[in-house]
Amino acid sequence: MHAITIPVPGGPEALVWAEVPDPVPGAGEVLVEVVASAVNRADLLQRQGFYDPPPGASPYPGLECSGRIAALGPGVSGWAVGDEVCALLAGGGYAEKVCVPVGQLLPVPDGMDVVTAAALPEVTATVWSNVFMVAHLRPGETFLVHGGGSGIGTMAVQLAKAVGARVAVTAGGRDKLERCRELGADILIDYREQDFVEELHKVTGGVGADVVLDIVGAKYLQRNIDALAVNGRLAIIGLQGGRKSEIDLGKLLAKRAAVTATSLRGRPLAEKAAIVAAVREHVWPLIAGGRVRAVVDRTVPMRDAAAAHRVLEESVHVGKVLLTT
Structure with a gap:
């Protein structure tokens, strides 16, 4: 291949x-003939030599894919050769074939084509596990997501809105913010021109956000805590703004707030399988019902992956950039 x-x-x-x-495919795995994959920020870090795959994972980049099952490994049941699937991966999506642990497989949602399905596994698993399984966002609460125009952001806006939350986003430029509004965002903050803490407190009457989903890291850490409501929860999933920062623990104590930080790629198979099962139970019906959709900015031939990486580095996209075999 x-x-x-x-x-x-x-x-x-x-x-x-x-x-x-x-x-x-080994025991408990299936071989997927890849139709499409998607580009994630982690792929850019791996390309630069800063994010090696977990032990035993494929050395090739790509944290998700879609395609058709080509073969079943020993002990696999419930799936058949030819099934159209998408999958969460620890690596190997940028390839014509990849082996997938069976617990990380998902069926292509009803009514969706197999290429578009490649836009779903990483963002749905990341958002559902952090915003709902860890931070426990509830109906009526205020949710802030940074990078609202990203793959993570566009999915987070839709899922939070679907469960009845009030959604705030930060993004760079009115065009991206307008796309976020179309997806359901209620509060639009241009981080290039506005201070998100001030704007959020202004529109919430000083209350702040109950849950913040952050891809920036150190640069935003103290400001995210300032933006939290009492009993607020900050979920950090990215380090685009650095790894180290100081915080005022007094503010954290006064707000009875929680800060969590998680990654998905290196988790044990059982944890990934539990997340994927939750996504299938809770998110797939929303997609099938038309309440949540995949947002795809463009598709690029996989052999031209370099061009797709440049798109992400320039941050000119909204939603996911897909690679097709």
């Missing part, structure tokens, strides 16, 4: 489409 390899870490040009050995 062919896959995107990284012989030497570096810029987008480091991604090389090359012939590599076919993977063979």
